[in-house]
Amino acid sequence: MSSLSITDVNKLGDGQFESVFGNVIEHCKSASTRIKKQRPFKNVDELCEAFQKYLDDITEEEKLAVLKSHPDLAGRLAIQGELTPESAEEQRSAGLNDLTADQKLLLDSRNKRYKSKFGFPFIICARENKVQSILEGLVCRYNNDYEEEIKTGINEVKKICKLRILNIVHN
Numbered sequence: 001m002s003s004l005s006i007t008d009v010n011k012l013g014d015g016q017f018e019s020v021f022g023n024v025i026e027h028c029k030s031a032s033t034r035i036k037k038q039r040p041f042k043n044v045d046e047l048c049e050a051f052q053k054y055l056d057d058i059t060e061e062e063k064l065a066v067l068k069s070h071p072d073l074a075g076r077l078a079i080q081g082e083l084t085p086e087s088a089e090e091q092r093s094a095g096l097n098d099l100t101a102d103q104k105l106l107l108d109s110r111n112k113r114y115k116s117k118f119g120f121p122f123i124i125c126a127r128e129n130k131v132q133s134i135l136e137g138l139v140c141r142y143n144n145d146y147e148e149e150i151k152t153g154i155n156e157v158k159k160i161c162k163l164r165i166l167n168i169v170h171n
């Protein structure tokens, strides 16, 4: 798909808007359903801010659901080829398709430890990271408390979301 201008975005039918932006937050169609009604947007920054505000405004329970909808990095869905196209590309760009056997073991055990402490997967914007910084992030952030990690996870979802929008809309 060639990239859209903000004018194109403002002119999309509601259903088109929902399908184009339906996965800028992983598996969270309700964001695009709410945000389509806020058009017109002046520019792509305003559009990104609308999605970020959506993430700020939802309840803690909804935030947890957003976090839990993310796949593990290099986890079962990646191995089975069942990631969304966006997530597959992000994980590839971080080098997660080329892990050594040792890195894969380490990542799996740190992901598992993180998930058993917090009850949701470790989330990081893969396009802004590489294998080493992901492995290190899993160690540092494991020490955070629960509320801090919800906040950090949602912040990472915002970064992922912004980069996904910038793949769709140009300035």
Ligand SMILES: NC(=O)N[C@H]1NC(=O)NC1=O
Binding pocket: 026, 070, 071, 072, 073, 086, 087, 090, 091, 121, 122, 123, 124, 125, 126, 127, 160
């Ligand atoms: N677990 C996790 O961070 N997943 C995500 N990160 C990212 O950049 N894309 C994802 O699907």
